[in-house]
Amino acid sequence: SGSKSLSGHFSQGEPEIHRNPFGTNPPLSPQLLNSLTPEENTQCQHGLYFQDGERRVDYILTYHIKKPSSSRSNRQSSRFTDNPRGDPEVASQDHSMDYHEDDKRYRREEFEGNLRDMGLELEKDEDTKTPGVGFVKIHAPWHVLCREAEFMKLKMPTKKVYEVKQCSGVGAKINTLVNKATEPLHPNVEENRGQHVKHLSYAFSREKQHLFFFLPVGITSLLGSGVYTAAYPLHDVSTHCNQHLLYEEWASYSVFYKYQPIGLVRKYFGEKIGLYFAWLGLYTQMLIPASLVGVIVFLYGCATVDNNIPSMEICHPRNNITMCPLCDRACNYWKLKEACGTARASHLFDNPATVFFSIFMALWAAMFMEHWKRRQMRLNYEWDLTGFEEEEVSDHPRAEYELCVMQKSLKKEHKTQKVLISYSWVFTVIQLLLTEKEKLTCRDRLPAYMTNIVMMLLMIGVTFAIVFGVILYRISITAALHMSNNPTTRSNVRLMVKTTAAIINLVVILILDEVYGAVARWLTVLEVPKTDRSFEERLIFKTFVLKFVNAFTPIIYIAFFRGRLVGRPGSYLYVFESYRMEECAHGGCLMELCIQLSITMLGKQLIQNNLFEIGIPKLKKLIRYIKSKRRSFQEEEREKKLQRYETDHFLEPFAGLTPEYMEMIIQFGFVTLFVASFPLAPLFALLNNIIEIRLDAKKFVAELRRPVAARAKDIGIWYNLLRGVAKVAVIINAFVISFTSDFIPRLVYQYMYSPDGSMHGFVNHTMSYFNVSDFQDGKEPMDPHHLGYQVEMCRYKDYREPPWSNTPYVVSKEFWAVLAARLAFVIVFQNVVMLMSDIVDWLIPDIPKDISLQIHKEKILMVELFMKEEQGKMQFIDSMTPCDGKGRNNHAPIARSRSIPHTHSHTHANNF
């Protein structure tokens, strides 16, 4: 019987359980593997099987061969190849291979020998249509898979089936209705039907990644040193197998409105990738209500813009307020009426509804985290991962780490010997030190750590410098354009400068993103982390910090610093003694924040996703197409007949999920961090993600080599990062509302200063007076009569004492009152929202009710099964021991099991 599946894919066997030829085994023995029907065997033969057409290829190793030689590499060759005389061709070939190549071959053969010892079956193929590449096909026979499954404590579905409890009565009817209504949203995959029955599964034994998993572990160092060039399992391309179904029901834009067939994804790619897509799906789903509310909030802003008293006052024709010039000398006094458009636009994003919306989004984030915990729990249960514990200590140190340790101990030995010559009295001390097992200590790592810190600070400094550069650009261009005499140019100045600056920022962010990714990887390699897991975590952390700083520094500058470090007329703040710091437009900086946010977010998504992820692969294909045109027809024909493992060899290797998660978490940052200023962010994110899911799906199904299925219970460090972002979002939104928007000044005016409790007079209240005679020499406008009259007093937006007070131009009492109100709002907002999030966290149980009930039920069933099994076994032993010969036929299952002794004994033993 042909066996299917490979490392980590054991659990695929679920539905085919009854097809197993050993189905008559004792009731609990799990049936790991599916058998393929004969039709299938003949159908998808293109390199999916060994030469005998029986054994399936489970894994591929490739290596570089100097010159393609006809299949002779199976021959055993020792390290020092003694060539048999009399075969001149071979001698000349071996001669051409240098010592280095020889060494690699030796190591390959050693490794392959190990694999054979472990029971794997290998087949070599150096005579393919791909010149220069040798393939090792690996097949894992049934008994090896069984052994491994046991060591990994995979939960296997048993034959015991039980009915998942269905709510009866009214609840059931509603449920049926809901199911019918959402029918078209479900993918056309069989797994969604007949979920009323579940196979009882039980863990074999403790989690232990062992033996077979030694393959990917041991292979990394061989891959690193170039002994092998690639290692991957094969895509499963038979017409009615999973890949095809995935292609139709998942990796297609035409099904964008449907749920993902997560179970199928997990079966084909393993739990780790399954969890990523499940997470992405839930996130996208959760974005629907968020973007709905966001759109409503935005529409509320649009609807109320005509009733907004402050902007009405600014736009009022009789409004005659003269404002102080926006730059030195070149700029003139201007009328507040000119800011009418900006003021009206500001209202769209700066109204009471945005306060509500940012509270809503904080709670949304808490809900999302909670829902994910529940979904994860549900998937853990459905995928039988509940008992699975991730290894606390990863076994295998990385090859680089071991190399480093070796170098260190060599150096130490050398030093010790030196020291011994000069100081014999320290001998004992050193002996003591040497008894400890060699490892990299803090001191060894100090240089790397120092480099890390310095480089990280440097990179962050670079980001700051670039942001500062953009500020200078903005200031100088504004000043320059103001000097132009063209009035239309001048009126469009602000918008143009803002937009170009935002685009420059975007481009810089995109470039630095790539640079920082590379820097983070380089720094992590420098650190020589001990295990792969530690490597990944350090890399993620560094990348996260750098990319976040990169994406959010310009936004934070606009939100919290811009317009605050301006100084006041008569004593403006200057950068480099000539650049006056920029002010915000009338109506707060919220408008500019909004522009910056939307450009960054949209730009990043459009360019990074669509250009990089869609465009570049398309471009590559085009190039390949053009190249193939040049080739001869024969060669092209040959390409079509490539074996499956050769086709897969030409695909991009799978580079891990880190970039996918990173992209999403930065998007999550855009959605939550500054949502108070940009209620449309969730909508943009939603639109992007609908494409993103199918894009990623296509990539995984068709453009990447099939990744090795990895097991995982959760999304690991990403969950913590999400939580961190959600926490920071609360405080940032509090500050945006209270400091960036005019929400608090309006409230303070209304309840403390307004004569009639309305907003009338607010605009006037927020502006201080300036006596133009107090301008410093050379800073006053060149053309004071620009407005047609002699200006004596001009106004500016700040809370300062008027020129006629005892203490002119110092901050006024109103300033402090508004500041106190702003700070009080931050405290109240932060604590209320945190409390509400905690309550949400507390109200929603982490484990869904039905799952916990089912787990409970399973436990009871399991105990019952044990009891029965136990009785059966006792009877068996009773009947066997007296040797009366009767027992043998009465206890067929155990007697029959002896035909596959090794495997079955394990299976049997591990049901308990």
Next chain:
Amino acid sequence: SGSKSLSGHFSQGEPEIHRNPFGTNPPLSPQLLNSLTPEENTQCQHGLYFQDGERRVDYILTYHIKKPSSSRSNRQSSRFTDNPRGDPEVASQDHSMDYHEDDKRYRREEFEGNLRDMGLELEKDEDTKTPGVGFVKIHAPWHVLCREAEFMKLKMPTKKVYEVKQCSGVGAKINTLVNKATEPLHPNVEENRGQHVKHLSYAFSREKQHLFFFLPVGITSLLGSGVYTAAYPLHDVSTHCNQHLLYEEWASYSVFYKYQPIGLVRKYFGEKIGLYFAWLGLYTQMLIPASLVGVIVFLYGCATVDNNIPSMEICHPRNNITMCPLCDRACNYWKLKEACGTARASHLFDNPATVFFSIFMALWAAMFMEHWKRRQMRLNYEWDLTGFEEEEVSDHPRAEYELCVMQKSLKKEHKTQKVLISYSWVFTVIQLLLTEKEKLTCRDRLPAYMTNIVMMLLMIGVTFAIVFGVILYRISITAALHMSNNPTTRSNVRLMVKTTAAIINLVVILILDEVYGAVARWLTVLEVPKTDRSFEERLIFKTFVLKFVNAFTPIIYIAFFRGRLVGRPGSYLYVFESYRMEECAHGGCLMELCIQLSITMLGKQLIQNNLFEIGIPKLKKLIRYIKSKRRSFQEEEREKKLQRYETDHFLEPFAGLTPEYMEMIIQFGFVTLFVASFPLAPLFALLNNIIEIRLDAKKFVAELRRPVAARAKDIGIWYNLLRGVAKVAVIINAFVISFTSDFIPRLVYQYMYSPDGSMHGFVNHTMSYFNVSDFQDGKEPMDPHHLGYQVEMCRYKDYREPPWSNTPYVVSKEFWAVLAARLAFVIVFQNVVMLMSDIVDWLIPDIPKDISLQIHKEKILMVELFMKEEQGKMQFIDSMTPCDGKGRNNHAPIARSRSIPHTHSHTHANNF
């Protein structure tokens, strides 16, 4: 062989493993039970064994008997006792028992029959020296224990022993030194020696509380309805058994400086109580550094009191500031110099060191939580609980709940029938509803929930009312005493009023504490929670809320409201139109907060612990002693010869750990919540806890019936409550520092207003001017010339405009500036401390490094063992099946195991 121990105590067998007579069994079969040596058997016979002196008493049930009858109750009697004629004595007795008694007896016999069916052995004793009480002694035989152990998936120590890795080299030497230094701190218990070796343990099977645990579950309803009066296991009083050791090395004040023998406590009382004492021990240990730093902070305050410029200025002989009167009419103008003492005392608790200290304590709390997580993990590992999962769904609904459900369904049926008569068309709908399993819905619970909410609000209202009453008391007494002419009385007025008010508060708190405990229980009973666990959680939550509100309302009033709702001279705030709100003494309310805190905390601890926990039991003993004097000598003598189960019957029943935890969590509140104002709180807590540990220990060992050992992995809801308190502490401390203390005004003065950057002039700056001519009629002092001169301006502590400004007496710019600074401090403090706590949380791994390494090692060893075992088994089956007769003697372990077939098969099977 006699078997020891009972439900939940199985795991005691660890050290005696090799004594088991079946020691030659297969290597893995765990040896559950210890055998007692014959000497022991004869020594502690006083009711610890059945009549045969062989079978040990594991559990006791007691019941009430109307008249002591000679042991005839073992006789089978049916529900409707048909008395055999011809036995007039029995007839008359049975006659005297009413139907009710009969029913109880029937239910007892039914229950006992069930126990026997489960394999337990029972012995009845109604003929004891305790009249009116019947005893049922229960013995659990070995095979029953084994079966139960398996169902509970207890981790059993196997014979496989491995060495716990010792750090070698310098580390080891330091370790040895530390161990030697702390030698006297360890209790003289053997378990602390020889910890280098650990028995490899492995879980039997999945967690399932089953069968035997049905005993405590089923018994609750029987206890509730009075069928049985008590149910408890026996204390183990043989001289060299655990209780004795516990008594000497744990429950004694003379070992107060030693660590607790936690392993022994866990062995004797089970994991749940063990965890409580481990937690209490860690908490006490962690209080040592906290109280040290607290004392240092306090001493720093003492040392700097003479250099404190504000108090120097107040006490300066040339200080001539005239203050406005503290109450209407009766009080006079006074000199600020009079406040010298208070100002100096305030400095002790209101100096920059307290800011540092409250940050320190916030981090301390975070550290404590982290350390507890680690300790818990370590204990879980050492106690072999790592695989143990607590049941998500508690099986057994409480008897009260089931009663309620039954009543409901009866009522419904009744209603349904009624309805059916009138409306036959709703028949189907009701049928549909009835198919669902009956349970209590939200609507059924609504009345109880409403009562709960109303009562909780009412209780909280009562607390508020009492606090308000105390305020009124303080105001009125102050006014009355001020009117007295005696100058010494007047000068002592403030202190006296403060102290008496604090004592009244304390008394009220103590009384309400008891009331609230009862109310919370009553409310929870009203709610009819479904399971015991839910009952406990609801009860704890309610008690926690009520007791916390009770303990902290007066303190919160003083910290945040007192002195803030005063108004200003000329327009004071009045309560009931005549009571002027009280002010704080000069130097902030921090001093008064400190007095209130220390009195409440010390008083609560001294009275609740020492009086209630030590005094009352002593009193009870005294009463018993006096009573016994009256009795005849014979009876007293008889008492001495009481069986062990009779002695235990007279002990107090174990009432759960809730009161102990509650006491500690409220103390934790005192230690963390207001620590900014009272740095000595940790010291007081430490002193209290050193006594508390031993006090509780004594109580558990000698004064309570032995509790049923319960398994637990963690301290449950208490951990969340602790975390909650620690979180709230951060924000409360931020507010105490910024609003209650003068820290921020001092800083603002120093950096914004001080002419020379020093604190000189601060006192003057904080006080506003009042023109005495602006007093309302009838509110001015009766004796304006009291100070010897005509007062025109008096001063009061507030930031208000002077009488000569344009807007007299409105709050000044300084007020807003200080307010803004205060709020900014709260934001910065809260976020910085929260961030630091998160970093602490992140830096300290939850699982100690050595434990995770050991777990890893165990896993590897376990796999190796499996392999060997597996091979052995295969060989066994191989040799058995051909029936050549050789196998039997070669495979002694399995052959021998057949003498105890049921048990061993389980043990054997569950090693996998």
